[in-house]
Amino acid sequence: MLALVRRRSSMLALAPSRRGRRIALAALMVAALAPLLAPRPARAEDSPHHMVLPNGKLDESKCGACHTKDMSLIASPLETCTLCHSEWEHSGAHEHVTAPKDKVAALMAKRAKGAVELPTPDGQIYCGTCHLYHDPKVLDEEWLKVGWIPPDTGIAGAVRASVLERWAKLDTAGAKQPVGEFATTGTRQLRLPVSDGSLCVQCHGDKR
Numbered sequence: 001m002l003a004l005v006r007r008r009s010s011m012l013a014l015a016p017s018r019r020g021r022r023i024a025l026a027a028l029m030v031a032a033l034a035p036l037l038a039p040r041p042a043r044a045e046d047s048p049h050h051m052v053l054p055n056g057k058l059d060e061s062k063c064g065a066c067h068t069k070d071m072s073l074i075a076s077p078l079e080t081c082t083l084c085h086s087e088w089e090h091s092g093a094h095e096h097v098t099a100p101k102d103k104v105a106a107l108m109a110k111r112a113k114g115a116v117e118l119p120t121p122d123g124q125i126y127c128g129t130c131h132l133y134h135d136p137k138v139l140d141e142e143w144l145k146v147g148w149i150p151p152d153t154g155i156a157g158a159v160r161a162s163v164l165e166r167w168a169k170l171d172t173a174g175a176k177q178p179v180g181e182f183a184t185t186g187t188r189q190l191r192l193p194v195s196d197g198s199l200c201v202q203c204h205g206d207k208r
Contacts, residue, residue, distance in 0.1 A: 147186025
């Protein structure tokens with residue numbers, strides 16, 4: 001999926017000079033594209049979702065990213081996720097996590113018995129409704145074998161080209177990192193594949 005641009009706070013500050021205002025405006029334009037983008041990935045070993053040490057033992061220090069000492073969540077399910085991830089992490093994410101509970105309940109009631117679990121704590125969609133968050137070496141939740149990346153053609157390709165053009169116009173002189181970059185591997189942490197629509201049709205039905 002397309003990744004959320006990493007912005008430098010200095011670029012968001014409204015500088016008094018014409019050049020500074022131009023840079024700030026350009027940065028805000030890229031920020032407006034956030035629903036189409038996603039964050040630069042951290043090293044896999046740094047992620048709290050990777051919970052096993054090289055020696056095969058559980059890295060208990062990772063648990064505290066989401067859990068208290070009694071293993072309760074440190075906040076609501078959605079708020080726990082958004083401590084690290086944005087509600088605009090990828091296209092459509094915000095619309096899903098803010099969906100009215102009555103509509104969510106109606107969709108879930110129509111799902112077939114025995115279908116893959118799509119948890120909705122308190123009747124609300126959150127990141128974990130579609131994504132797996134525990135290391136498969138810790139819990140019996142297998143990640144997908146291959147992550148999915150939108151194609152470079154069609155609508156996805158046009159969006160990619162437009163975003164790259166906007167990034168190229170930003171003044172990144174002196175930046176230690178590029179303004180942003182697209183994901184190259186895709187997430188494997190999904191309850192079902194999205195490449196063939198298997199995940200989407202669980203709630204939205206097959207509209208092909």
